[in-house]
Amino acid sequence: MSKTLIKISGVSKQYLQGNTPVPVLENLNLTIEEGDFLALMGPSGSGKTTLLNLIGGLDQPDSGTIDFDGQCINAFSSSLLTKWRSQQVGFVFQFYNLLPILTARKNVELPLLLTALSGQQRKFRADTALEIVGLAERAEHKPGELSGGQQQRVAIARAIVSDPSLIVCDEPTGDLDRQSADEILNLLQVLNSEHGKTIIMVTHDPKAARYAKHGLYMDKGKLVSEVVSEIVDEAEMAEARQQTIEEPGT
């Protein structure tokens, strides 16, 4: 845990509701180390998704800078940002967002269509990614034929297939039962610890946050506390987090 991967300085973001600007993020500062697994918690509407979208390059801040590996990504043109996204970031959403018409393998292959890889190489990489998430034998299945947990694993395979350094997850277990959620979280943990992926995960499930290395609490567009630094005693941490989050959580 040495190198800074993401440095957010003085970032503000507001949305327009009709004609009135609604500030969502205000002068936010945050540094994320390479190899971190960060859980971002906080009540609904506190700006977690907005922040995640800025970090993932899906949106641009109104002011402030976001540096990724020393590059200021908010200075990128929209097409450069899109290209950067395809190379550096993997996305995992609450509702999986797989294309229902494509098989699991074809879904995982999608990001590779943007590369110069041959069909053979794409298939090989997609199969490797599916193997990592433990779904190799479901490659030919369509999303509709898979359980929620399995679909989320396909989504994770898609997120890692182009070998990005950063994975952002927005409520990845929000739509799953406890057991599937634990499987997904274990998988993310493995990706973090064994494959060295930096992971930022938005969640309002304290049990989910337990899998992360760090926890961060957000309220009304501000980072109010660093809940966890290092997980020393897992049970104790869970307790602590429970107390902190119970009130604003779902």
Added chain:
Amino acid sequence: MKYFGLILASLWRKPLRTSLTAATLLVAFLLFGLLEPVSQMFSDSSNLAGESRLWVSPRHSISDMLPVRYHQQIQQIEGIDTAAHQTWFGGVYIDAISSSAFTRWAVSAEEFMQINSQMVLPQEQLNAFINIPTAAVVGRATAERFGMKLGDKIPLTADIWHNEDGSHWTFDLVGIYDSAEGENADTSRMLINYDYFDEYRIVGKGIVSNVVFTLDDVERSASIATEIDSMFSNSQMETLTSTEQDYLLNQLSQVGNIGLIVRAIMGAVFFTILLLTANTMSQAVRERLAELAVLKTLGFQNQNILLIVLAEAFLLSLITAAIGLGLAAYLLQYSEYIVPQITTLNLGMSSVMTGLLIAVALSLIVGLPPAMQATRVNIAAALQR
């Protein structure tokens, strides 16, 4: 084309909807392929150059007829090889349906058979046709269809040309001709002798439908046609000298501007298709804005998205155009069975090109608006369900 699977899968998302759209497009292009040659035929300016066989017919109306003396006058024009005349007999053979299987003409037998050298008749049958007043010949197709044999009496009931007995005519079958132009050529016509017919008809003696002639020199066809038409320009019946096909088209044109009617129909068809398909396409894109937002999230550029959505429209309309036009070309082979006198309709290269151009234009008009809409989708908003 690595996006091909993606495009195909998108098209196949709603198989019923895509099939219906494809079917609609296919019918439109089939119709285009069948009708375009027809309208082309009507708009082709007539070109007499190189024509060795021309028709002289009344200039102004299909119901007019020519005095038979025109035949002799034309025959005498320098540069004309042989002239014959023919008169539409009409009449009924057995019943209306049987009658419609072949046409019946009273002709100046000897010259007519000379001019129509593609009608092959054995010499003794030809002699019999020329020498026996009540003689008739039919083509192989008609003979086989109705089981006619040499020596048969062929009864016809007149609908225009009555004789002293009323409407009853009887002819002796003395010849069955084949075509030198191969098996598919038309061998349906029945021919009778004009002199016999003219002698016994009780009205309209001495008039004929057309004079047909061949030239010594095909290079002179245009100038001879002009000469004939000016020769009769101030006489009792003005003439129009043209090719056989133009003559027939001219007859049809007197019913209405068929070329224009055909074009109008095609225009209406394509406009309807355009509205239907455009609606379907934009609906299909609207349904998957969130999916397209996912693709953008994954790093697909706006131009990739544009390409994918447009390609769907292109694929659908080009494939259906190819099938529709192919089918039309296939069916047009049989056009000669519908209107035997008109040379077989063909789907020319220019019609195919026009069809494909329409397909391209259709894809752009139909695909571009939803494709643009797809590129404008805001990822963050679209993913926020």
